[in-house]
Amino acid sequence: MATIIHKKEIEQLIQNIDVVSAMEEGFIAYNNGNTVVPPVGELIFEEPKGEAHIKYGYIKNDDYYVIKVASGFYDNPKLGISSSQGLMLLFSQKTGQPVAILLDEGFLTDIRTAAAGALAAKYFAPKQISAIGIIGTGIQAKLQLQYLQKYTPCKTVWVWGRTPENAAKFKSDLGTDFDIHIAKTPKEVAAHSNLIVTTTPSEIPLLHAEDILAGTHITAVGSDTSDKQELSSDLLAKADIVIADSIPQSKSRGEIYRAVKDGKLAPEKVIELGKAIQNPSLQRTNEQQISIVDLTGVAVQDMMIAKAMYTNFKN
Template identity: 40%
Template sequence: MKIISLEEIKNCFDFNKIILEIEKSFIEYSNNNIESLPISHYQFNDKKADIHIKSGMIKSDNYFFIKIASGFYDNASKYSISNSQGAIVVINANTGIPEFILNDQGYLTDIRTAIAGVICAKYLAPKNINSVGIFGYGIQSFLQAKFLKIQIPQLKNLYLYGRNKFKFDKIKQKFDNLGYQVHISDSANFVAQNCNLLVTTTPACEPILFGDFILPGTHITAIGADDGIKQELDISVFKKASHVFADSIEQCLKYGDSSHAEKANVTLRNKITEIGKLIKTTNHYERNESDITISDLTGLAAQDIFISKYILETLIK
């Protein structure tokens, strides 16, 4: 069994190629070409931490993938290591032999999640946009800011929301180096009122965004809620939304922010579409100026499969 190091994995990074791989993962998932097991979640009761296990394979492929990803949200402040950790095991689907371990330490999960946010902005962000509001100060917040600037170069202002100003002061230089004018606030309403592209990246278990915060014409990408307990968007946001786009309708109605709206009897079924179907159609969503749209991202095994296959194919030619 070959162990592929984090350094080897990072050396494979190519922004445009990974966007294509993650777009393919959404399409193949929506085309029902992915075999995946139910997601396993474990929430630690005595600490701010959780572990998720996603697994599956492309139908008729030669490899089965098991991704273990954890979020230990005090790692950075207590131990000066990433809050994200994990690894991906690659099993030969013909023999059952584990052939590779991608010792990515959570890196690939962070990257594919951030790229998914970029893809949502690519297809759904308003045409006239110069400011993005990002909720959270962690690694996902930073990657969203970094990659969105590459995808949408005209972005000038970055509004950051967070409750822990001390945490931001420690990492401020990283955000300042991205080419934005950076504004910091502990008011979610202030951030939302200054941006028509919003990205939530927190592990919040209570809503931080409410319907009356949101400007007409805004797109929101919700990333943090992925286990049925977390919640970043109040149900009032869904009531105002013109349309919702889900990485997986099934998962989002179980685990994502959409699940809380569904439990509150907010009707979503007639206005929710999978992102894979959005990407593959020739007639992409045409937003009206006043439309409020939501992308609900819970994370797909398909994303882990495609980014892992990309790494293997790049390294083993």
């Protein structure tokens, strides 16, 4: 009989897990060929607008394999429901028997994505961060800011949202912990920030090459399909360092996909995150470089967090 773990239990147990270290371990295993990660399954919905991603795979010689379904339906907040939904299924890699059903409602996907953003900052953000820029005001925007605190003491934040109301709520929710400034445009965010995280489902570029200060690091989280784009292709062309969480996935989705398709970025310029983590020469070497980490979300992240959650639950 599979163990069922509910969201409330998951929210409590996550406090005991070093998710950023788990993501680092997973990305290294992925880059080193120690995982099996098939292409992403995907369903796109128009009315209402939303999407569901199916990610699955396993780490070689491990105890488990994972199948994860995560969705984003962007009108959900109007109904009083989180835009993120989903669950994770953990199976025995030895027998195929279901081991655990994690009814996380998309929570673990949100957390592992934020942790990957913190990991990107750990290796690519400038040493001196003047301000953190956040593009977007939803769940992921808040989590990215909170998880960045593991690697920077910076409390100055510039945020842009699609509506003034969304930005005001973001500031209200987090303002006691941060010095938050509301920008009128994404460009204004970039003018004041040298560490930027983009977290929207935008299908048109929000940041352009001329907007970005020298020495800025950008973690792009929102573009996880072929249609989404938060960064202009010219911006990726300008970057000194371009990192993909998964080079195979970057050939069909994300910022890198769009820039290569537009003829602005040579594929050979792209470095995989797990490789760069292991080789300091592939990381930032001076404070004037512009770096971009494109996170499309990889199944190995789901494997690591699901396994850690179940192990913690058992203990």
